Amino acid sequence: MSDLKNFLLENLERNGSLEVIKSELKSNLFNTLREDTPSKSQTGVENEKGELAAEIVRDFFETFCMQYSLSVFLPESKLPERTYQRDVLEKKLGIKGIEDLPILSALLTNMKKGSDGIIGESMMSSSFSGQNTEEFNTEKHK
Template identity: 35%
Template structure:
């Protein structure tokens, strides 16, 4: 007969195998952060002022998180970073501003993927150490 510990282990293994445990943990972290964040009005008033560069970078991160369905991470990222809930830029603006060419296949992926690919193609030699 299976013990309670055996059942607990089997349940944990099953949840880990199908990816549910990771999602449950992420959602729990997001809920705890949200509860802590909304309980303090002083923290809400102290939202960081975002530079235009930070706003752009945060939008790239948001697009990546949404694409990969990291909802728990996104729910913590937006209030913690001070990024507006409503997207301040259209994807086409970001692509144009960052000089990322858009093709029929690239539109389906976050711009971060294109930026990484462009950086990798542009690098023909390993980076050299700066002279001291």
């Protein structure tokens, strides 16, 4: 019996299934504990901007195979299985992503360039407490 147990554990570890099982178990335990303490985050995303932001986070977790983080994030955000396909999300954001990089990377690149996508000049100006785009782009971080 212990040979079978060791064989199964080794195979599950080798193909990555054991980590997925552990992540799902941790997520379910976490969610069970959180059910007794309602919070604002339990309402989930309620509008299109919230869904877009949550999908960007989901894409980041998926791109970097952060399964545990994703298994906690999805129930908390109450996102459906898939709100937007990646190409639709890129179109809505006005960007063209790179296949192996998260959409967040494309957004940051466009923001740095001052693109006219969803994060264009006017949005950047208002997003940084009145800082205009030129000040933001030329500011040095130490």
